[in-house]
Amino acid sequence: MKKIIFIFLFFIFSIYFGVFFGSKIYTIKEIFNLSEIEKTILLKIRIPRVICAFIVGAGLSISGAVLQSVLKNPLAESYTLGISGGASLGITIGIMIGSLNSIPFFAFLGAILVLFLILTISIVKKLSTTSIILAGISLNFICSSLVLFLISISNYNRFYSTVLFLFGDLSSFSNRILIYSSILIFLSLIYFIFSGRVYDILSIDEEKAKTLGVKVNIEKNLTYLIACLISSLCVSLSGIIGFVGLIIPHIVRAITGSIHKKVIPFSFLIGGSFLVICDTISRTVISPVEIPVGVITGFFGGIFFLSLLLKAERIW
Amino acid sequence: MVKIFEVKNLSFSYGKNRVLKDICLEIVDGEFVGIVGPNGSGKTTFLKILAKILNLEKGIIFYKGRDFRKINIFDYAKEVAYLPSEIKFTFDMKVRNFLLLGRYPFLGRFGKEKEEILYEVSESLNIKKYLEKNIMELSEGERQRIYIAQIIIQNTGTILLDEPTSHLDIGYQFGIMDILKELNKKGITVVSILHDLNLAACYCSKLVLFKEGEIYKAGKPEEVLTYQNIEEVYNTKVLVYKNPFTDKINVFGIPSYILKKI
Numbered sequence: 001m002k003k004i005i006f007i008f009l010f011f012i013f014s015i016y017f018g019v020f021f022g023s024k025i026y027t028i029k030e031i032f033n034l035s036e037i038e039k040t041i042l043l044k045i046r047i048p049r050v051i052c053a054f055i056v057g058a059g060l061s062i063s064g065a066v067l068q069s070v071l072k073n074p075l076a077e078s079y080t081l082g083i084s085g086g087a088s089l090g091i092t093i094g095i096m097i098g099s100l101n102s103i104p105f106f107a108f109l110g111a112i113l114v115l116f117l118i119l120t121i122s123i124v125k126k127l128s129t130t131s132i133i134l135a136g137i138s139l140n141f142i143c144s145s146l147v148l149f150l151i152s153i154s155n156y157n158r159f160y161s162t163v164l165f166l167f168g169d170l171s172s173f174s175n176r177i178l179i180y181s182s183i184l185i186f187l188s189l190i191y192f193i194f195s196g197r198v199y200d201i202l203s204i205d206e207e208k209a210k211t212l213g214v215k216v217n218i219e220k221n222l223t224y225l226i227a228c229l230i231s232s233l234c235v236s237l238s239g240i241i242g243f244v245g246l247i248i249p250h251i252v253r254a255i256t257g258s259i260h261k262k263v264i265p266f267s268f269l270i271g272g273s274f275l276v277i278c279d280t281i282s283r284t285v286i287s288p289v290e291i292p293v294g295v296i297t298g299f300f301g302g303i304f305f306l307s308l309l310l311k312a313e314r315i316w
Numbered sequence: 317m318v319k320i321f322e323v324k325n326l327s328f329s330y331g332k333n334r335v336l337k338d339i340c341l342e343i344v345d346g347e348f349v350g351i352v353g354p355n356g357s358g359k360t361t362f363l364k365i366l367a368k369i370l371n372l373e374k375g376i377i378f379y380k381g382r383d384f385r386k387i388n389i390f391d392y393a394k395e396v397a398y399l400p401s402e403i404k405f406t407f408d409m410k411v412r413n414f415l416l417l418g419r420y421p422f423l424g425r426f427g428k429e430k431e432e433i434l435y436e437v438s439e440s441l442n443i444k445k446y447l448e449k450n451i452m453e454l455s456e457g458e459r460q461r462i463y464i465a466q467i468i469i470q471n472t473g474t475i476l477l478d479e480p481t482s483h484l485d486i487g488y489q490f491g492i493m494d495i496l497k498e499l500n501k502k503g504i505t506v507v508s509i510l511h512d513l514n515l516a517a518c519y520c521s522k523l524v525l526f527k528e529g530e531i532y533k534a535g536k537p538e539e540v541l542t543y544q545n546i547e548e549v550y551n552t553k554v555l556v557y558k559n560p561f562t563d564k565i566n567v568f569g570i571p572s573y574i575l576k577k578i
Contacts (some may be wrong), residue, residue, distance in 0.1 A: 021509075026562060051487070068407075069406065069407075070408070072404075072406040073404060073406070074407070126357070194342070194425050194426065195425060197417065197420055197423070197425060198425065200413070200417055201417055201420060202413070203405070203406040203407055204405060204406070204409070204417070205400060205403045205404065205405075206400070207364070207367075207369045207400045208399075208400060208403060210367070210369050210389055210391075211368070211369065211389075211396070211397060211398035211476075212367065212393050212417065212418070212420045212421060212470070213389050213390035213391075213392070213395060213420060213421040215389065215390070215391030215418070253407060257409070257410060257413070258407035258409050259409070259410075259413050259414050263462060
């Protein structure tokens with residue numbers, strides 16, 4: 001119970017921090033007497049950005065949590081499996097073709113393609129859990145290089161923003177995509193929570209799962225599909241943000257235990273709050289210049305990832 | 317007598333590698349069946365087909381007179397439980413939560429758990445003290461008891477087990493077999509792969525001896541565990557006698573260096 005209160009306080013703090021801090025810092029008193037311009041900035045720019053950060057962080061975290069379960073791989077998430085990279089390649093191709101409205105669709109195509117590739121490789125070559133991750137990270141690099149290559153040979157002159165995009169950046173996103181991403185990610189959250197028991201069983205043993213009546217293949221494929229959908233929406237909004245989907249579920253498991261009915265909703269809350277805080281730091285620390293948020297999450301996430309690897313035998 | 321399984325001309329292959337050839341077997345309600353045989357003789361594959369983990373390719377199986385292929389796995393899980401030879405956890409889990417997953421076939425996604433059965437079973441297996449512990453903290457023997465407890469909670473009429481006593485010390489071996497015997501007395505049909513022929517002879521009402529994907533012999537322990545059969549199938553010399561204390565068959569392997577002296 002104490003833990004749950006703590007998680008909610010963390011959530012409330014992150015929202016407060018995200019809304020009140022930025023290039024201009026407000027106090028609670030000030031927020032009630034704002035000028036028209038300030039109101040517009042707050043409502044049209046800062047609050048949507050906080051929502052966007054929250055949705056992306058939450059989406060990446062829940063998709064990470066379920067991917068770790070169905071792949072029985074504690075290092076899995078959309079970034080380490082290369083799904084995010086695939087989505088970014090899809091987006092780049094979509095932009096070059098010139099259909100800006102269908103960005104999430106291209107992202108989804110790219111994500112599914114990479115996932116299909118990595119699952120095929122892992123089944124055919126019988127890769128170990130760690131080798132799958134190595135393959136995923138390689139695919140991510142291949143995709144990122146292709147993105148940079150495509151941008152370089154086109155006459156776009158948007159090299160800098162592409163680099164930002166590959167590092168994860170919340171400063172430019174489409175409000176339309178944000179609205180339907182929020183809806184879809186929220187629906188996925190509900191689906192995942194109700195499938196909690198299935199994910200518990202799948203994370204134990206696939207054969208055991210079958211004999212407990214779980215339709216393993218259907219459940220797994222559906223989960224892959226939804227996880228790809230979530231990551232492609234997140235990449236469409238914010239570019240590639242690595243490690244959030246990896247570390248948050250692990251932290252949540254340490255707090256609440258590994259029952260997915262708890263892991264999934266709390267990953268949603270903590271993951272969202274975590275990215276809101278990282279984003280707020282990224283736009284305040286050397287304000288008015290912004291650091292891409294992926295730089296901050298990558299830094300913390302990378303350290304965490306390393307420590308996971310070093311403690312490997314305890315985790316798997 | 318209800319026939320639980322009626323297997324006719326079952327064959328199975330992994331790619332080109334034929335693992336099971338023309339298996340015919342009947343398992344009747346209330347039997348305690350031990351499946352024995354050398355490594356790689358197809359025991360596990362056979363059990364996995366019965367558990368609906370592997371697909372039935374060639375042959376026919378009737379489960380209680382019904383066509384095996386037409387039963388979906390969710391309904392089947394209410395009738396038949398299975399314990400793999402090894403369970404690899406991705407994440408640690410509280411024993412209590414692990415045990416409750418045994419109710420999945422009855423609850424599905426949305427059903428609400430009732431904890432009474434948990435206390436009942438853990439009381440009878442004397443594992444109450446483990447409920448709040450994490451499963452990885454337990455020793456292998458303790459863990460095996462927990463796995464069996466989960467199967468009891470699943471509350472099926474038939475249970476299939478793949479070497480439930482391997483890696484266990486003699487105390488835990490007999491402990492596990494005693495639990496299975498107790499369940500069998502309550503009317504549950506038990507089918508278990510066993511490596512230890514003496515345990516098999518002690519507990520089983522029927523043995524099935526596999527050799528290279530075929531059933532070499534099936535029947536009462538004293539019919540199956542003759543020295544001729546064992547020497548033929550396992551390719552080693554053994555001494556077989558009836559233990560006067562238990563009145564069950566005992567099998568002794570004889571080391572070849574001693575054999576040379578004789």
